[in-house]
Amino acid sequence: xxxxxxxxxxxxxxxxxxxxxxxxxxxxxxxxxxxxxxxxxxxxxxxxxxxxxxxxxxxxxxxxxxxxxxxxxxxxxxxxxxxxxxxxxxxxxxxxxxxxxxxxxxxxxxxxxxxxxxxxxxxxxxxxxxxxxxxxxxxxxxxxxxxxxxxxxxxxxxxxxxxxxxxxxxxxxxxxxxxxxxxxxxxxxxxxxxxxxxxxxxxxxxxxxxxxxxxxxxxxxxxxxxxxxxxxxxxxxxxxxxxxxxxxxxxxxxxxxxxxxxxxxxxxxxxxxxxxxxxxxxxxxxxxxxxxxxxxxxxxxxxxxxxxxxxxxxxxxxxxxxxxxxxxxxxxxxxxxxxxxxxxxxxxxxxxxxxxxxxxxxxxxxxxxxxxxxxxxxxxxxxxxxxxxxxxxxxxxxxxxxxxxxxxxxxxxxxxx
Amino acid sequence: xxxxxxxxxxxxxxxxxxxxxxxxxxxxxxxxxxxxxxxxxxxxxxxxxxxxxxxxxxxxxxxxxxxxxxxxxxxxxxxxxxxxxxxxxxxxxxxxxxxxxxxxxxxxxxxxxxxxxxxxxxxxxxxxxxxxxxxxxxxxxxxxxxxxxxxxxxxxxxxxxxxxxxxxxxxxxxxxxxxxxxxxxxxxxxxxxxxxxxxxxxxxxxxxxxxxxxxxxxxxxxxxxxxxxxxxxxxxxxxxxxxxxxxxxxxxxxxxxxxxxxxxxxxxxxxxxxxxxxxxxxxxxxxxxxxxxxxxxxxxxxxxxxxxxxxxxxxxxxxxxxxxxxxxxxxxxxxxxxxxxxxxxxxxxxxxxxxxxxxxxxxxxxxxxxxxxxxxxxxxxxxxxxxxxxxxxxxxxxxxxxxxxxxxxxxxxxxxx
Numbered sequence: 001x002x003x004x005x006x007x008x009x010x011x012x013x014x015x016x017x018x019x020x021x022x023x024x025x026x027x028x029x030x031x032x033x034x035x036x037x038x039x040x041x042x043x044x045x046x047x048x049x050x051x052x053x054x055x056x057x058x059x060x061x062x063x064x065x066x067x068x069x070x071x072x073x074x075x076x077x078x079x080x081x082x083x084x085x086x087x088x089x090x091x092x093x094x095x096x097x098x099x100x101x102x103x104x105x106x107x108x109x110x111x112x113x114x115x116x117x118x119x120x121x122x123x124x125x126x127x128x129x130x131x132x133x134x135x136x137x138x139x140x141x142x143x144x145x146x147x148x149x150x151x152x153x154x155x156x157x158x159x160x161x162x163x164x165x166x167x168x169x170x171x172x173x174x175x176x177x178x179x180x181x182x183x184x185x186x187x188x189x190x191x192x193x194x195x196x197x198x199x200x201x202x203x204x205x206x207x208x209x210x211x212x213x214x215x216x217x218x219x220x221x222x223x224x225x226x227x228x229x230x231x232x233x234x235x236x237x238x239x240x241x242x243x244x245x246x247x248x249x250x251x252x253x254x255x256x257x258x259x260x261x262x263x264x265x266x267x268x269x270x271x272x273x274x275x276x277x278x279x280x281x282x283x284x285x286x287x288x289x290x291x292x293x294x295x296x297x298x299x300x301x302x303x304x305x306x307x308x309x310x311x312x313x314x315x316x317x318x319x320x321x322x323x324x325x326x327x328x329x330x331x332x333x334x335x336x337x338x339x340x341x342x343x344x345x346x347x348x349x350x351x352x353x354x355x356x357x358x359x360x361x362x363x364x365x366x367x368x369x370x371x372x373x374x375x376x377x378x379x380x381x382x383x384x385x386x387x388x389x390x391x392x393x394x395x396x397x398x399x400x401x402x403x404x405x406x407x408x409x410x411x412x413x414x415x416x417x
Numbered sequence: 418x419x420x421x422x423x424x425x426x427x428x429x430x431x432x433x434x435x436x437x438x439x440x441x442x443x444x445x446x447x448x449x450x451x452x453x454x455x456x457x458x459x460x461x462x463x464x465x466x467x468x469x470x471x472x473x474x475x476x477x478x479x480x481x482x483x484x485x486x487x488x489x490x491x492x493x494x495x496x497x498x499x500x501x502x503x504x505x506x507x508x509x510x511x512x513x514x515x516x517x518x519x520x521x522x523x524x525x526x527x528x529x530x531x532x533x534x535x536x537x538x539x540x541x542x543x544x545x546x547x548x549x550x551x552x553x554x555x556x557x558x559x560x561x562x563x564x565x566x567x568x569x570x571x572x573x574x575x576x577x578x579x580x581x582x583x584x585x586x587x588x589x590x591x592x593x594x595x596x597x598x599x600x601x602x603x604x605x606x607x608x609x610x611x612x613x614x615x616x617x618x619x620x621x622x623x624x625x626x627x628x629x630x631x632x633x634x635x636x637x638x639x640x641x642x643x644x645x646x647x648x649x650x651x652x653x654x655x656x657x658x659x660x661x662x663x664x665x666x667x668x669x670x671x672x673x674x675x676x677x678x679x680x681x682x683x684x685x686x687x688x689x690x691x692x693x694x695x696x697x698x699x700x701x702x703x704x705x706x707x708x709x710x711x712x713x714x715x716x717x718x719x720x721x722x723x724x725x726x727x728x729x730x731x732x733x734x735x736x737x738x739x740x741x742x743x744x745x746x747x748x749x750x751x752x753x754x755x756x757x758x759x760x761x762x763x764x765x766x767x768x769x770x771x772x773x774x775x776x777x778x779x780x781x782x783x784x785x786x787x788x789x790x791x792x793x794x795x796x797x798x799x800x801x802x803x804x805x806x807x808x809x810x811x812x813x814x815x816x817x818x819x820x821x822x823x824x825x826x827x828x829x830x831x832x833x834x
Contacts, residue, residue, distance in 0.1 A: 078530070124529075128530075152584055152585065153580075153582065160591075163580075171591035190607070194594065
């Protein structure tokens, strides 16, 4: 099968490319290095140095004999996207090509506009390139559980049957996200659903929770094949950040009361979920929405589990609550359905103590590369009451040397408004 | 009060500018003539010739003594938008500045992309210009009843309380629109609601039904002050199209079975609704959503009423059902709530026989200007089964001379895919 991977340089995109290539699929990975550019600009580079995409594809081929094709370009540019799709003629497109950082999207207008236009236009171009050139192609789109927010009722799998005044109708489950980044994923869903029902697109929208891990069958072949592992406040997901804080000997920073519950999954289960969706595609005119996580944890639970395992490994792991830079409920009802991917055959890998210990051991090999100054939150959602008028992201990072909270316990940088 | 009107050259924007100026408000009308440009490109010009915005403002001042300030520029360009907002310092922004045609948004990729990016970025720039320069400013955004679509349950006023598995939560009413244009209005609502709850914006989102009419207290002062009255398939709303067909002696064209029910309102009630929303603004952090229409009609009912009144005036009005160029339910449940604007004090003007007769009389004065070739649908939603591969909008219009349906009863132009 010809599989086009948009965002093929990413934390998930690159392991996905290797996974599909290893299964014998013809894989084309496309990226414009937007995440690397933003990481450089915001001093948020990954823990390990990742070779460029062409080099990684060469290394992967040397190890496995499987070729991953690479094209560098901007999927939000329709000329590029149309050329890629019309020439490669994919049967499946796995679409990861979005600005993926919630804090980045909340810095200021330029970052917000980049997030909005990059994400919406990439999805829009994907839709239209498929309609024009490969109308039977299955689009597998990475959404996020964050689209749902934290409502006070059970979170269904994409859709909800509403009974109201004695009548019934099935709707897209109402969405309400916690950042502009997450909101762009809602807009993606709106757009995909419109073109599914008017033009018969076939789409799977995967509502994914935060992912953790470094290791996959292919990444373990060579350190240079590892995914870009971020632990910073901009791109780092919470488990990966806690692992690095534990190894670096600085406290695990819990935002606010730490009762925020989310559905998490192992990087290997992302690969499994995407492969299951690809192998059993949506029908034409079907918008299949699947919730993609394997376990629920509160932030406090995660911190305590990392602490327990880290201490058993001789690390002295502390936990410290800090002022929450985000606007979110810190204690809330959370009961999302998770059955569609299990029915497709997913066999979950859970976050056991052994898994945590193995990840801590991997991070320890790179202990010397940890830059602790990039872990604490540098972006605040609370831009009106908590304004640091002179601070800009770049300026403040350059001025910042030490670790730890500013004296008032507030984030060092607020969105400039 | 300083009132900034975005899209001040439009069918609603210009009458709104005159209305607020006549009340003594300081009014700045902004437009980039996008609608005029598209009308020219698609041979969809309005029935009457409308002077440019500066000329109309001069004429209006000569008649009334009230000044309307004018600036020509693109609200989807943040540099322009920020300059306008920071210099004028509005207390209210009335935001009409969107590509408003559903059929135009369904032609092909370039038209769809223009609609998406123009509408989203104009709303996004409005949000950010307000956040940065006038955070207390009240944004009155024109949405559309079309955001809701035609669900099988009652349509509430923007929000719905959902009971599910024994728990409850209030959500944005789930939206599902019938064109890309209408879908961009859903995305606008998503964006506004996000910034309302994270940054405390004050927003009124008016879910408006199709508007009819030419006459307002100010427009009646001088023919050159009339709003741009469209009767074509691209910009014309259904009542206005029927009036022109009745006067031109060609059949009123009902799309499909004609059971499509919508909530309609008189142009004067649009002015009244917007004025009520402005006079009683939303609070900071409030997203107030109001359904804006006064009466429900099916398309068949509208056609029959125009026929009855037209025949009584000596017109020989015929009705003809044609193949529906849109994808929509032609018979459906439709029960939208409409109470918020009545509670604010709206006194509706209904579509009486006298109102219809007065509109027909006005149109009859311009009978010689009617170009009947631009009334029949030239854009089809059904781009996969009903594809006219060689046709382009411009090409086909130029090749088309006569009036009437093509031999197979299908629309002459389908979206090119």
